[in-house]
Amino acid sequence: MTMTQSDRRYHITTFGCQMNKADSERMAGILEEMGFNWSEDPNEADLILYNTCTIRDNAEQKVYSYLGRQAKRKQEHPELTLIVAGCVAQQEGEKLLRRVPELDLVMGPQHANRLEDLLQQVFDGNQVVATEPVHIIEDITKPRRESKVTAWVNVIYGCNERCTYCVVPSVRGVEQSRNREAIRAEMEELGRLGYKEITLLGQNIDAYGRDLPGVTATGRHLHTLTDLLYYVHDVSGVERLRFATSHPRYFTERLIKACYELPKVCEHFHIPFQSGDNELLKAMKRGYTHERYRQIIEKIREYMPDASISADAIVGFPGETEAQFENTLKLVDDIGFDQLNTAAYSPRPGTPAAIWDNQLSEEVKSDRLQRLNHLVSQKAADRSGRYLGRIEEVLVEDVNPKDPTQVMGRTRGNRLTFFKGNIEQLKGQLIKVKVTEVRAFSLTGVPIEKTELVPLF
Numbered sequence: 001m002t003m004t005q006s007d008r009r010y011h012i013t014t015f016g017c018q019m020n021k022a023d024s025e026r027m028a029g030i031l032e033e034m035g036f037n038w039s040e041d042p043n044e045a046d047l048i049l050y051n052t053c054t055i056r057d058n059a060e061q062k063v064y065s066y067l068g069r070q071a072k073r074k075q076e077h078p079e080l081t082l083i084v085a086g087c088v089a090q091q092e093g094e095k096l097l098r099r100v101p102e103l104d105l106v107m108g109p110q111h112a113n114r115l116e117d118l119l120q121q122v123f124d125g126n127q128v129v130a131t132e133p134v135h136i137i138e139d140i141t142k143p144r145r146e147s148k149v150t151a152w153v154n155v156i157y158g159c160n161e162r163c164t165y166c167v168v169p170s171v172r173g174v175e176q177s178r179n180r181e182a183i184r185a186e187m188e189e190l191g192r193l194g195y196k197e198i199t200l201l202g203q204n205i206d207a208y209g210r211d212l213p214g215v216t217a218t219g220r221h222l223h224t225l226t227d228l229l230y231y232v233h234d235v236s237g238v239e240r241l242r243f244a245t246s247h248p249r250y251f252t253e254r255l256i257k258a259c260y261e262l263p264k265v266c267e268h269f270h271i272p273f274q275s276g277d278n279e280l281l282k283a284m285k286r287g288y289t290h291e292r293y294r295q296i297i298e299k300i301r302e303y304m305p306d307a308s309i310s311a312d313a314i315v316g317f318p319g320e321t322e323a324q325f326e327n328t329l330k331l332v333d334d335i336g337f338d339q340l341n342t343a344a345y346s347p348r349p350g351t352p353a354a355i356w357d358n359q360l361s362e363e364v365k366s367d368r369l370q371r372l373n374h375l376v377s378q379k380a381a382d383r384s385g386r387y388l389g390r391i392e393e394v395l396v397e398d399v400n401p402k403d404p405t406q407v408m409g410r411t412r413g414n415r416l417t418f419f420k421g422n423i424e425q426l427k428g429q430l431i432k433v434k435v436t437e438v439r440a441f442s443l444t445g446v447p448i449e450k451t452e453l454v455p456l457f
């Protein structure tokens with residue numbers, strides 16, 4: 001079997017977070033460089049890759065059911081190549097091969113850039129498991145990106161924190177920052193290709209640069225996220241910058257000031273708080289208090305009163321009392337998030353909290369989740385209200401899947417916005433839109449002018 005046959009087709013199914021999506025785009029880029037073509041239908045593909053996630057139980061179950069179907073197909077089509085990548089691969093390793101012997105390759109997230117080497121071993125007739133920690137080699141591959149307008153750029157891999165509910169440190173390894181020249185070069189290439197918005201990505205992006213050499217006279221690391229923003233903000237063609245995910249423990253006023261000063265950095269902050277109760281934050285080993293979290297938001301609002309704030313929160317963590325849960329409700333009520341990703345705690349194998357004996361019942365967890373979600377929608381609707389009648393800049397990304405006469409995009413504050421228009425003409429453009437309708441998590445408006453004319457896609 002040769003690896004450059006152009007009639008070979010691949011399909012990737014991605015579960016989970018933005019890091020996984022970015023990894024999938026890179027692996028798709030590698031496969032295309034190798035001569036594979038995308039197949040929309042997995043059943044037509046010669047190579048299937050599941051990029052997996054362990055955070056939610058149902059994602060993990062889905063992987064097994066998809067995999068089971070393809071393993072059956074492989075019994076009739078032995079030339080089919082089956083790959084499991086991502087967090088389930090990292091966590092289960094060899095065990096996956098025992099459970100699904102039809103698998104050809106099991107690879108952890110740190111190995112994404114090595115896909116071609118690993119596949120070479122598979123095509124040489126081996127069953128391969130690649131889950132050992134590696135030093136991530138600088139990424140010279142070209143990702144196949146889903147969007148032509150917005151892109152993610154990894155700036156740091158891994159996480160050195162030890163939050164007691166989280167599998168990331170054990171599956172993604174220790175923090176490894178990319179050097180700023182490589183990040184800028186990737187962004188310049190994206191700018192040349194016509195991308196308008198870039199989100200810098202890391203599981204704990206505030207840790208960026210801690211592992212890179214160099215400190216200032218006062219002992220501060222030379223290459224922090226703040227320094228990186230100043231270093232990359234003028235990349236030509238790129239109009240908007242975002243970054244995620246922030247950790248309250250490391251969020252600095254210097255960073256807030258940079259976001260205020262740099263016009264391309266959007267006034268949108270995603271800072272997970274997880275719980276509004278100090279005892280629980282301690283049990284989660286998050287390393288901050290709700291008071292500290294509130295101070296950060298206050299500081300952001302001092303500099304940028306209109307900034308939008310989003311976060312992640314967990315309810316039903318082991319031992320959470322009703323009063324402790326109410327502290328989370330109180331924080332949500334006081335802050336007024338523009339958006340909040342909520343989840344009922346679900347024990348992940350290999351994490352400390354999974355084996356504690358003070359787990360809560362599913363009823364309690366789902367009741368709390370519902371109550372929190374109810375409050376979140378109310379608060380998000382309040383926050384949306386401020387947009388009514390305002391003129392917002394929207395970066396047009398796509399057609400509204402529910403109404404083909406409308407296009408959709410995001411405001412700088414990350415609100416999804418719809419308005420009438422032709423996607424062929426508007427894709428990738430920044431359009432001023434007057435907001436005429438507001439809902440909790442989206443807006444509708446009318447375009448008032450084009451802020452610029454750019455080549456259409």
Ligand code: SF4
Pocket residue numbers: 159160161162163166167168169203204247
């Ligand atoms: S900081 Fe985020 S990625 Fe790191 S251990 Fe905590 S929850 Fe997981």
